[in-house]
Amino acid sequence: MADDNGIPTLYEWAGGSAAFEKLCEAFYRQVRVDDVLAPVFAHMDAEHPRFVAMWLAEVFGGPADYSQQRGGYPHMLGKHLGRALTEQQRRRWLSLIMDAADEVGLPDDPEFRAAFVGYLEWGTRLAVANSQPGAAPVGQAPVPKWGWGVAPPYVP
């Protein structure tokens, strides 16, 4: 839904759920054959791309499907705990999802991409921190909501 100033959510701007599904299909296609990430995702659920698409859609202002159908934040957190993810893996993850964004034609305007990568920088760093041995992250929290931040689209 557009806000009072007529500015759509990042979810709408991106193209809705179908856009996030296409993004994640393209992303995990590359992850599966990537030298750094293939071993990390060797046992991933076949539906993993769809689940991550649901998560991203909810974060960027779409329907709360991940919260309602997939256990929300506690489930997502639990999937990262104990994995001891590395900075090299994080950077590759980020790099491949940005490549996938180009491949599937997600909007490439500066405002959208700045907000999109902002969330992904934040989220991947949290994933690495939470995955370390002995980490004690907050166990219960809502799915985060990400908006345009300081640079929404220009509305004359």
Ligand code: HEM
């Ligand atoms: C913004 C950053 C990230 C988001 C939004 C994200 C999202 C998710 C979600 C939603 C799940 C659970 C899917 C389900 O419901 O089954 C998950 C699982 C997982 N994530 Fe992440 N993740 C992020 C970063 C990372 C990074 C940087 C790595 C590794 C380099 C990683 C590795 C994994 C692995 C291995 C699983 C388990 C897959 C499986 O076996 O099913 N994640 N992630």
